[in-house]
Each structure stands twice: as structure tokens, then as C-alpha cells.
Amino acid sequence: MKIAIIGGGIAGLTCAARLGQLGISDVTVFDTGKHAVGGRCSSRIVNINGQLSVFDHCVQYFTASDPRFKKILSYLIRDGAVTQWKGPVGHLQRGRFQADSQFTQAYVGVNGMRSVPESLAKFCKVQRPAWVSTIQFDYHLKKWTVDKWGVYDFVVIAHNGKCAAKLTENAGAPEIHRLCHTRFASRVNPKDSRMTLCSLFVLMVAFERSLKLPYEGAHVADSNISWIANNSAKLKGTSSSSGILPGNKLECWTIISSKNLAEQNKVPQEHIPQNVEKRISGIMLESFAEATGLKGKLPVVHFQKLQLWGAAVPLNTLATGSECVFDAQRQIGICSDWLVSPCVQGAAVSGLALAEAIGSCIKGNKSSTSLQPLFKEESQSNPIGAFP
Ligand SMILES: Cc1cc2nc3c(=O)[nH]c(=O)nc-3n(C[C@H](O)[C@H](O)[C@H](O)COP(=O)(O)OP(=O)(O)OC[C@H]3O[C@@H](n4cnc5c(N)ncnc54)[C@H](O)[C@@H]3O)c2cc1C
Numbered sequence: 001m002k003i004a005i006i007g008g009g010i011a012g013l014t015c016a017a018r019l020g021q022l023g024i025s026d027v028t029v030f031d032t033g034k035h036a037v038g039g040r041c042s043s044r045i046v047n048i049n050g051q052l053s054v055f056d057h058c059v060q061y062f063t064a065s066d067p068r069f070k071k072i073l074s075y076l077i078r079d080g081a082v083t084q085w086k087g088p089v090g091h092l093q094r095g096r097f098q099a100d101s102q103f104t105q106a107y108v109g110v111n112g113m114r115s116v117p118e119s120l121a122k123f124c125k126v127q128r129p130a131w132v133s134t135i136q137f138d139y140h141l142k143k144w145t146v147d148k149w150g151v152y153d154f155v156v157i158a159h160n161g162k163c164a165a166k167l168t169e170n171a172g173a174p175e176i177h178r179l180c181h182t183r184f185a186s187r188v189n190p191k192d193s194r195m196t197l198c199s200l201f202v203l204m205v206a207f208e209r210s211l212k213l214p215y216e217g218a219h220v221a222d223s224n225i226s227w228i229a230n231n232s233a234k235l236k237g238t239s240s241s242s243g244i245l246p247g248n249k250l251e252c253w254t255i256i257s258s259k260n261l262a263e264q265n266k267v268p269q270e271h272i273p274q275n276v277e278k279r280i281s282g283i284m285l286e287s288f289a290e291a292t293g294l295k296g297k298l299p300v301v302h303f304q305k306l307q308l309w310g311a312a313v314p315l316n317t318l319a320t321g322s323e324c325v326f327d328a329q330r331q332i333g334i335c336s337d338w339l340v341s342p343c344v345q346g347a348a349v350s351g352l353a354l355a356e357a358i359g360s361c362i363k364g365n366k367s368s369t370s371l372q373p374l375f376k377e378e379s380q381s382n383p384i385g386a387f388p
Pocket of ligand 1: 037057167
């Protein structure tokens, strides 16, 4: 059995690894990543004046409550890819910090979040950088043609947004295509039966010296920013064996915008016009200074870079009771965070569920999940996802 997984984020990699455990080994993960796999779970390494610095520019930390994900977490810790983050982390509102009493079991990647997908990818055959632009099902042969990559028995869509909608448009699986329709907004419209994704700006900033703040991360309320994290402090507590951090005197922060700021200033994420980059970076730095009580006191900035995640975090998730989507007749499935919960755990659980569904189908159980586009609003998530 040959399986093509399109998307090498947490969901696709977990699905591939579980299929391997089930004895299905001819599995290829296709991913667009130029530097690494991981999708929205990755880090940027930047050379600033000859010093290498790491920025977690999407996932900041994650929690584990699902027993299946806890097993994956145990493996990641044993593999040296993940460690606990002790913080302090909390909430900032109009300059006042309150530590998060729930922040007892939070995890981060050692030397940055990219170590999580790297560790999972050890079990997978990964083809990257590879952009899969067409898939086509032959109903008589029961086979999928995957772009120029050959013929497969099963296809897994392990991503979301416009890419998934475009890829499935003429694939011969209309119900799967309907499920991939996406709406981009900062709020869910209960009358709209599509998955809704928000956008977020991320500003990476390296200050000349430490800000000496008594916390390492904070969710920010009532502001143009929603989250700040001191990467230097967070990652110092993990490991410096890669040689990235020692001797680095800079203090590197990740600042994430509010959903509204991104919605109101959306531009193509591949090319942020210079004037927009300057204006949004300025707004976010000013909001950072206000939130931290450092207005007029921020040290010299040695590096700053703005990134836009156009398809950042799902605001609603599938409400059919399934953790993945699987069409046994057409031998195609979907796994991703938007089917379970907008977070690392949600993506991993979805990948596991789809691997089980494919494994069971190969053994003769031809049942499909619901293919109805029914979504429920994520009540517990904040702008950067859920922490179940
Ligand atoms: C700014 C930000 C902060 C976040 N913070 C947190 C946090 O602190 N904690 C938390 O738990 N979660 C957080 N999240 C959410 C978390 O990132 C996601 O829930 C999770 O990473 C989703 O994984 P996934 O595998 O479903 O999708 P993705 O990570 O999006 O993976 C999909 C992959 O498929 C690839 N792909 C797409 N189309 C194609 C194609 N046609 N061919 C080949 N490859 C393709 C993409 O390039 C990508 O690599 C955050 C998200 C953002 C954007």
C-alpha cells in the first residue's frame, strides 16, 4: 500500500509515524518547507552581528492532556526534543502582570520548536521542498495520481486554508473539497458553514541588552498584541548544546499581534510591502512597550523582522464527533488541527486518528467518517491557539 501525505506539519508527521507503527511503511510525506519540516511548528535561526539567535515564530509552548498525545510527548522528551518550560508565564493587562496558576505543565522544543517536527520526522520518508499542486482520483483503478510523484493507494490532506481548497478542487472527491473551503476572519460567523481561520503578525525583535522583566512569556489582553515571549530566557533553560545560544548577549523576543490588527492590515504573506512592515512593526513595538511598562525605555533594537501568518489559527473546529475526515470509497482523508483543536495536541491527535482509519480500511473496514461541513466555535482558545 502506497500512501502520500501532503503536509509535513505535526498532523502529517504524526499520521506517517503511526502508519509505520501499524506496519504500513510505504508512506511519503510531501512538504513545502525549504529549511525544515514542521509547518506552523518551527523556529527561525537568525545571524545577528555574527551571533546566532533562535526565534520561535509560531508555536510558543504546548500542553498535553490527551493520553495518546501524552505518549508522544514521553517519546519527544526521551528523544531530547522537548522539555518543560517553567516560566514564569502569565497574563498582562494594562501593564499589570498576573502569573498563570494553570501554567504547571507546559512544554517547549529544546533549542526551539523546530526540534519537535524534526524528532517526529525520524520515522518518516519526507520529500521536501515539494509543492504538490494536483491530485487526481481514478475511481475504476482506485488509485491516486499525485502531481509528478506517481500513483498512490491513499492520499492524506494534512494542511488547511486556500492550499487545501485549491488542491482538492478538481481531484474527484467533491465532499472532501467542500470541507476544505475556508473563510478568513477574526471572528466566526455562526451562519457560515466554513472553517474560519484568523491571521496573525509575528514580530521577532533582538534587543541589545536584557529588559530584566520578571516573566518569560505573557498573553496580552486589550492590545494590538496578544502574546510576548522572551526566547533567550525560554530556550536558555532548555539546552545550548547546538552552540546557538552561548555567549549571546542579545535578548530575543517574539511578539504576536491581535487577530484584529492582522485582519485590518492584511497583505500577501509572501511579500509584506516595506511601508506596511515599518508601520505594523512600529505599532507592535509600541504596544509591547506599553504592555511591559517600558514606554520610552526599550533598549536599542539590533534586529527586527515581521512575518504574517495568513492562515494562522482555526477559530472553529469540526463538530461531527470525528477527529479526522476519511472517505473510504475514495481512499482519501484529512488530518490537521482544525478537525480537533487549534494546537499541537489537536494536530497530533487528528494525525493519529486518520492513521487508525486508514489502517482499519486496509484490513477491510470500509467505513467513512461524516463528510458534512459542520463546525463549532472554539470557545476555549485564545489568539495563539488552545492549551488543553
Ligand atoms: C503565530 C502562531 C502561534 C501559535 N502558537 C501556538 C502555541 O503556542 N501552542 C500551540 O499548541 N499551538 C499554537 N499554534 C497553532 C499550531 O501552530 C497549529 O495548531 C499546529 O502547528 C498545526 O499543525 P498542522 O500539522 O495541522 O498544520 P501545519 O503546521 O500548517 O502543517 C501543514 C503543512 O503542509 C504544508 N503544505 C500545505 N500545502 C501543501 C502542498 N500543496 N504541498 C506540500 N505541502 C503543503 C505546509 O507548508 C505546512 O508545512 C500557533 C499558530 C500560529 C500561526
